[in-house]
Amino acid sequence: MVVRAAETSIIEGGVTSPQGFRAAGVHCGVKASKRDLALVTSERLASAAALFTTNAIKAAPVLVSQEKIQSGVAQAILVNSGNANACTGTQGLSDAREMTALAGLQLGIAEEFVLVASTGVIGVPLPMGAVRKGVPEVIRALGPQGGADAADAIVTTDAFPKTAAVQVELGGALVTIGGMAKGAGMIHPNMATTLCILTTDALIPPHQLRWALRWAIDRSFNCISVDGDTSTNDTVFCLANGLAGNAPLVDHNQAFDKFTGALGEVTTALAKMVVRDGEGASRVGSLLVRGARSSDDAKRAATAVMTSPLVKTALCGGEPNWGRILAAVGRSGAEVNPGAIDVWIGGVLVVRNGTAASPDLSAAASAMRAPEVEIIVDLHLSDGMFTGWFSDLNENYVRVNAGYLT
């Protein structure tokens, strides 16, 4: 099924949709029984860009990939789920390096060109026996239709795997961009939260790819919140192998903008899937803060609302408790004039000039019970704005996270 948009086409697919990429996902034994090892490869060396967690405590694979990405090129990405290889000291670093060496050797490419990521429990040494056994298996399973299996192999507490892809014409060439991401906890609007792998057959140098990736992530993964925690392992990789044959995207011209916008479509689609799958989420809130003194202030206010446990439980209960929204805005540090704030819930004006717009909340209550609830906060100070998406906080989140280890 292909939905044609004006400029880009959303297609069913993932990391193997662009030309020249293969992928696979297998079970090797890090997890008890589910897929836990994913590999994505390009048939030729690709431009590579990445964004990593802002957490001061970074997992071993983050440290290793941060080094390797300096070259601006890569050809393979090996990911395990079920174990984060974080807070594992020098052994962890050595394990992460061995993962790149194993994959490089058996794929016949230099280990410098193999990136690595891990996700799962923190502080437990990676079961390298399982990984060593798994690498040849995942290489054997590599295929041009392997994107779905790979997406399934990077999940942890996710309810469903997340893939997206788009196509866009760039100067006569058809460029495809695909991606996969995992959720579902430790998701917060702060840098490249979560684990996300993007592939494209566009021809674009590393420097421009980095710029486009930062732009796309700032408008997608950096705008979502599940629980306000930022992981030690957050990583976004993007490989561009140039097989589409487009004119190189070397300038910030119209073709480059089109590519960047299309990349943003993929990351936004994936980011929204992560929120929808926020651990145990039953309802998604979309929040627009506008009229702020600055866009930073708008983001500050939005972040306070999107991470407020009281707002998130109200979203769970489907209650239009706008007082909690105002209380969060008020403590956010953003400049506010309490008597000049308006709030809409699902298109219903519930707060005018900082007080109840109407004693009747029944229309807002109906809106609050929809699967996706649109909230708008207008601070009426200037033109700063920020849009974000967040999940509710419900009993499932607690159940999923209270018994994670056991």
Place this chain on the structure above:
Amino acid sequence: MVVRAAETSIIEGGVTSPQGFRAAGVHCGVKASKRDLALVTSERLASAAALFTTNAIKAAPVLVSQEKIQSGVAQAILVNSGNANACTGTQGLSDAREMTALAGLQLGIAEEFVLVASTGVIGVPLPMGAVRKGVPEVIRALGPQGGADAADAIVTTDAFPKTAAVQVELGGALVTIGGMAKGAGMIHPNMATTLCILTTDALIPPHQLRWALRWAIDRSFNCISVDGDTSTNDTVFCLANGLAGNAPLVDHNQAFDKFTGALGEVTTALAKMVVRDGEGASRVGSLLVRGARSSDDAKRAATAVMTSPLVKTALCGGEPNWGRILAAVGRSGAEVNPGAIDVWIGGVLVVRNGTAASPDLSAAASAMRAPEVEIIVDLHLSDGMFTGWFSDLNENYVRVNAGYLT
């Protein structure tokens, strides 16, 4: 029952334990059936100090009491629960002023000397018919044993009312300090969170009382976290009527320090009750961060841990998931050396130099299942430290807060 300590004695009691204070709590109709109107009075004009919410959006009673406290003296405090009188515009301000006028007139004291506070749902006009009916009733009920009823009348979602009292000898005079507080949501280490009323028969001028109150609150209510939300209504009042007959506490001398320490004992006891009663809390964490670059850094790290939904759900599940503690410290903004962090859970060393101290977590798991769990994080950088208390996040919290309005 009186427990004698070296300097202070903890006694059973509350706001009516000091000489010359009366209190009452009645039902007037703001809530459906529970007590919802409390009054505390001093038989003579008292030194008065207060701390208020740092939220930019302040409830009407906060704005009114902020004006009145400027005089440094007060004689009565009227509090309703069930409605926060917040985000209620000019009508709210007029209602808060009318509360002080009604109480002043009927008590025969100037309304300037009546402080007011409200707690409950935000954004709904205060049902003044009920309050007008209730003021004469709560005045009729005033008595020297009324502290418990008053404490019961200020609660909202609390599981139990919170009172505490201590006695201390100051230069031959026996000084008593009593207090009451409410929880249980919107509790965060940020200024005078929650609603708390303190009374004492010490003779102390307003300026010194303010200093002592700030000191005591900084070490108690400013160190606790239930959910990271800061209310629009947070207020701490302290009245000191001088009836104990001690030499006036005018200097920062030993007697003043003794008084301040005793006041801190009352606020710490109340703050811990608030955490223990954190909405739906089943378990309390006490957290010491030490070895930080500064005390601000220690507080930053502690706040990230104490408000992390993942740490709080691990506390609920009784799981020694120290990776989540490190992840929260790492994203806190505090300076850290990832390879130099130690963590203890219930006296068990679980992290040494940033990695697992032992693969066997069974001792830590037992400690994590106690009603109170002591967590120590040592950053090994310098001597900054901070101690705080926090509640777990469990399914009850969600149930209590998802259906608050309905």
